[in-house]
Amino acid sequence: MDPEIKKQVLRKLTYGLYILTAAHEDDLAGGTVNWLSQASFSPPLVMVGVKADSHVHQIIERSGAFAVNILAADQKEVAAAFFRPSEVKDGRLNGYAFEVGAETGAPLLVDLPAWFEARVTDTIKRGDHTVFVAEVVNAGLRNAEARPLVMWDTGWFYGG
Ligand SMILES: Cc1cc2nc3c(=O)[nH]c(=O)nc-3n(C[C@H](O)[C@H](O)[C@H](O)COP(=O)(O)O)c2cc1C
Numbered sequence: 001m002d003p004e005i006k007k008q009v010l011r012k013l014t015y016g017l018y019i020l021t022a023a024h025e026d027d028l029a030g031g032t033v034n035w036l037s038q039a040s041f042s043p044p045l046v047m048v049g050v051k052a053d054s055h056v057h058q059i060i061e062r063s064g065a066f067a068v069n070i071l072a073a074d075q076k077e078v079a080a081a082f083f084r085p086s087e088v089k090d091g092r093l094n095g096y097a098f099e100v101g102a103e104t105g106a107p108l109l110v111d112l113p114a115w116f117e118a119r120v121t122d123t124i125k126r127g128d129h130t131v132f133v134a135e136v137v138n139a140g141l142r143n144a145e146a147r148p149l150v151m152w153d154t155g156w157f158y159g160g
Pocket residue numbers: 029030031032033034035036049050051052053054055056057082083084085086129156157158
């Protein structure tokens with residue numbers, strides 16, 4: 001296999017962009033992710049690839065749960081704020097207001113148009129990212145009209 005072609009081909013996979021959040025006791029974290037997909041209708045499962053050495057990975061392992069906050073097309077700057085390490089200040093996570101998820105305790109970012117909470121059912125540790133499979137246990141829609149942020153439109157890449 002030609003590694004350069006492999007990179008270019010994998011970069012043609014299409015993605016959305018989401019803020020993945022989790023909480024365990026007083027510890028909160030959030031990170032921008034694109035390696036996320038629905039994986040089953042019944043039960044409603046999702047799968048997400050999470051960097052093994054990240055803070056959010058550590059918390060998901062401890063809590064067995066996470067939330068996914070769906071970005072709107074005009075919220076690229078929110079995505080950029082969650083490439084950085086997580087910081088809670090003045091009741092905000094990386095500068096953004098949140099409420100506490102009723103099912104998982106994970107932060108739900110109030111400026112984003114939609115969210116769901118999920119409980120981990122399977123953990124696949126392989127390579128530099130872990131795949132968490134999780135069942136959706138709660139969902140909320142703040143703005144039904146919002147168009148989601150699409151990775152391709154940002155000019156960013158994570159993959160290859
Ligand atoms: C465009 C882009 C997409 C990303 N997608 C993912 C992803 O799918 N999974 C992941 O674990 N990290 C992804 N990251 C990295 C995380 O955003 C970043 O490592 C994390 O927010 C840092 O948080 P930490 O303090 O928990 O390590 C991505 C980064 C960028 C720039």
